[in-house]
Amino acid sequence: MNRYIAQKQITEIAKHAAMIVICLVTLFPILWILAQSLKGYFDTIAVPPRIFFTPVLDNFRHVLQRRGFLQALSDSLIVALGSSMLGLFLGTPCGYALARIRFRGSDTVGFFLLITRMVSPIVIIIPLNRLFAVFGLMDSHTGLILAHTFINIGLVVWMMRGYFGDIPESLEEAARIDGCSTVTAFWRVALPTAAPGLAASGIFCFLFSWNEFMFALTLTSRAVHTSPVFISSEFIGYLAVEWGLLSASGMLIVLPMLIFVVAIQKNLIRGLTMGAVK
Amino acid sequence: MVKTNILKKGCVMKRKQLIVAGVLLVLIAGLAFGRGERDTAVEVDVPPEFAGANIDWRQFEGESIDVMFGRHPWEETITPLIPQFEALTGIRVNLRRVPHDVMMVEVPAAMAAGTLTDDVMMARYYDAGRHTLEGWTAEISGFLNDPSLTDPNWYNFNDFFPGARQITDWGAYQDRLPITAEASVLIYRKDIYQELGIQVPTTFDELLDAARRISESGKAFGITARGGPANWMPFYGMVRSHGGEWVDENDVIKINTPGSVAAVETLVELARYAPPGITAYGWDQINTAMMNGSAAQFIDASVIYPRLQDPERSTVVGKIGAAPYPIGPGGRVSNAHFWSIAMNARTQKPGPSWLFMQWATSPPVQKQVAIKGILPPRASIWDDPEFAAAYSPDFIDAMNVTMETAVSLPPGGERAGVEFISLLDTLTRALQEAIEGEKTPQQAMDDLARVWADIIR
Amino acid sequence: MKMKAEKGTVFIFVLPTLIFLLLIFVYPLFFGVYLSLHSTREGLRLLSFVGLRNYATVLTSELFWWGVRNTVIYTVGTVGLTVGLGLAIAVLLNRIKSAVWLYRALLILPLGVSPVVTGMTWQMMFDPLSGIINHLLSLVGLPTSLWHTGFRTAMASVIIIESWQWIPFPLFVIYAGLQMMPQEPFEAATIDGATAFQQIRYITLPLIAPILGLATTLRFIGAFRSFDILYVVTKGGPGRATDTLILQAFMESFSYYRFEYGLVVGKTMLVVTLIVSIILVNKLTRQVGS
Helix, strand or coil: CHHHHHHHHHHHHHHHHHHHHHHHHHHHHHHHHHHHHCCCHHHHCCCCCCCCCCCCCHHHHHHHHCHHHHHHHHHHHHHHHHHHHHHHHHHHHHHHHHHHECCCCHHHHHHHHHHHHHCCCHHHHHHHHHHHHHCCCCCCHHHHHHHHHHHHHHHHHHHHHHHHHHCCCHHHHHHHHCCCCHHHHHHHHHHHHCHHHHHHHHHHHHHHHHHCCHHHHHHCCCCCCCHHHHHHHCCCCCCCCCHHHHHHHHHHHHHHHHHHHHHCHHHHHHHHCCCCCC | CHHHHHHHHHHHHHHHHHHHHHHHHHHHHHHHHHHHHCCCCCCCCCCHHHHHCCCCCCCCCCCEEEEEEECCHHHHHHHHHHHHHHHHHCCEEEEEEECHHHHHHHHHHHHHHCCCCCCEEEECHHHHHHHHHHCCECCCHHHHCCCCCCCHHHHCHHHECHHHHHHHCCCCCCCEEECCCEEEEEEEEHHHHHHHCCCCCCEHHHHHHHHHHHHHHCCCECCCCCCCCCCHHHHHHHHHHCCCCCECCCCCECCCCHHHHHHHHHHHHHHCCCCCCHHHCCHHHHHHHHHCCCECEEEEEHHHHHHHCCCCCCCCCCCEEEECCCEECCECCCEEECCEEEEECCCCCHHHHHHHHHHHCCHHHHHHHHHCCCCCCEHHHHCCHHHHHCCCHHHHHHHHHHHHHCECCCCCCHHHHHCHHHHHHHHHHHHHHHHCCCCCHHHHHHHHHHHHHHHHC | CCECCCCCHHHHHHHHHHHHHHHHHHHHHHHHHHHCCEECCCCCCCCEECCCHHHHHHHCCHHHHHHHHHHHHHHHHHHHHHHHHHHHHHHHHHCCCCCHHHHHHHHCHHHHCCHHHHHHHHHHHHCCCCCHHHHHHHHCCCCCCCHHHCCCCHHHHHHHHHHHHHCHHHHHHHHHHHHHCCCHHHHHHHHCCCCHHHHHHHHHHHHHHHHHHHHHHHHHHHHHCCCHHHHHHCCCCCCCCCCCHHHHHHHHHHCCCCHHHHHHHHHHHHHHHHHHHHHHHHHHHHHHHC
């Protein structure tokens, strides 16, 4: 009996040991970029790389004083907030309709929205470029917000469809018996109840928009310059690798998203699977 | 039940709103803080030489122009002089500096979309074929020949080196002016040469030998070279030094002729003595490999030299020597490079823009820039004693000897000029295949010649 | 259990989304087909109609099929690695009783890292000379590698990077599936004396097969259109070792101004995605949805 318990403990410890190794491997790149961001210039270009060094905050100070970096952050913020809000505004009613209202073609609409999540932006990026040029949307916040909303709308609809599906219908029925129209029932009853779903979808859209690269690279250039584009070009071609500055700005760009990801853990999986897994 | 839930969620939302508001506040504060660096107006003296020009510098007083520079030592050096231009002309300059990669991907995209708002921009001359085909850059010969805008005697266009003059109409029409002169030279570690008793190489064979000896000694890697981004740039000098060519003026492809293949063979051999991973090396990396002491020499752009002597960036200050470009079977033919500035064809302010271009490329400004470490494309400045005094003698000597026979990239015929970037990218990849030993130099170049034929057909 | 709404109400809900997608997706899609029938040889302003010639040129070119080859390797490699490792870690995590919240919080982090930053970080770590990975390998006496800079190792390297970023996704999808699984079969199996491996092989896997299929499909779609990491780390090099279709399409369109190539490749990818997703999604929505 004792041996059985001892064996159980050993396997338990082995499992934790394996898990700790896995977590370390997972975290290693994040820890390394943090280490690089805290190195002085000569430590970053050292061969072999230095594992032990005196940490300094110079890189962060330099990056935060760069106008380009702050502009990139504010552009990213504007675009991410804008596209999240537009995505929620357009997608939430659609998700509600798919969850609640019986109408012809609802399956087709749902599938069509899935498709938008599956195609690569490259499929529409070239014609979009031309169209945006005609309408003066190139290199503007509005243009990029529209493009990012395209990326996010399918997600919002499918996530919200899932959330509305989870809410007991009795409330809205009661409201409708009281004489509310479908629109009022949606607005007054369903929407407030689905607030956590709205928040989760919104954070999702924010995350995708914040990290999006291809549209940002091609639809904007000078007036709008989001942080992934900034970091991919800012520290290159300048006579020496600037790994310290690169890492510091990388850390600053990534940190809020790491917090988001942990905060919305459960919803994250739901969102990534378009509501197929709860 | 539901009601309390909603209430609770209300609280949660409020907390979230607070967080969002907090983040926003911090960002806005950061922005305000970041923008605090704007300089206040300073009184500037205009160099007296400008009075010698027989034009009215103040004819566009009160206007303003948008100027875009790529990050480059030239840009760092001329930016502090811009107040002089503003004082001279009364034109205000809104300057933007963009990273190199932005200039190469996003700026063309903006030009194609017609949304590039800058009036004047820094540009690479080998983009001229595409720029002029699409009409993205303004033709400048009219400005050059307009006596109210340009005093030909004072501006002295023919003072530019022949190679520099050539790049002004590399495309279908004259659309740019040269701002720098660079060429590949040999940069080496004096201390390592001395320790190993290596004579400064004058030929490619000697260079290879030196690289081998240094690598074998274990003191450092024998050489560092671009094997990644823009590896074609220093490679062109090697091709010409080995008697090869890329493509001639009738678009006949020469990249797989014996001379060109010999150059690839030399590059592949050199790469054996370079640090591992040079297929990812651009000039950032070759420079860093010198600055942290891991490599002992390179043949690449002269503009890097001052940076190697910068104690804030380099661990090898004072140990750097410079020598003329090595001689190959085809002679000493280094690759010259001239950065340029051009005018946006969509500019609403051609006059002020031209005055800026003229000012930035004028003899007095180019001299001021040259003294600070940027080699000028004007012959007269090279003879100036003040200029020579600003550099170490071996560097000036190396540059003088090298520039005599240096060449810029071949404009090719009608098709090659337009598809140049495409040719260059495929060349980059072919060189990498050869460096990695995936193909023999001959194979790699034969395959490349077929690819090129498809591109410029 | 859906309700019937007043006539026309559904339009108020659905139409804004549909109109938006019509403008930003459907119209560009067809406009793209139209543009792909033109040549840019005389410049972007002077398009000339060439019919289906672009399609013929691209689909018969060596470059395209090399891109297909690389895309297949990259997709299969990352899907296999992410789903395989994700499954293994999920099963392990599912059998752990304590500190699960901590592991979950740590394991999910890569999903939040912007792919551009991921690419640049790994580029730094993989650097054969100054990177930490070769340094650590040589410290413990293991052979070093050229990683993303070597012709033969580049593909494996970018697959590793992409997988690091995306393992958490199948991991947590599968983990969620495991958590929903009924406990009875396992209890019965334990009483019958089945080993842990037998339990996984004969009970767990069949039960989570639909979830596994879902994770695989979604990863396939993600990997097939992956761009950011490849663009940042190798741009398709060295040589054309990691040149995938999407990189080709991007470079041709935005570096060489030959957008017809990009359009043709894009359309081809769209067709492939559509076929795969129609087959898989139909199958999965039936399985998972029920």
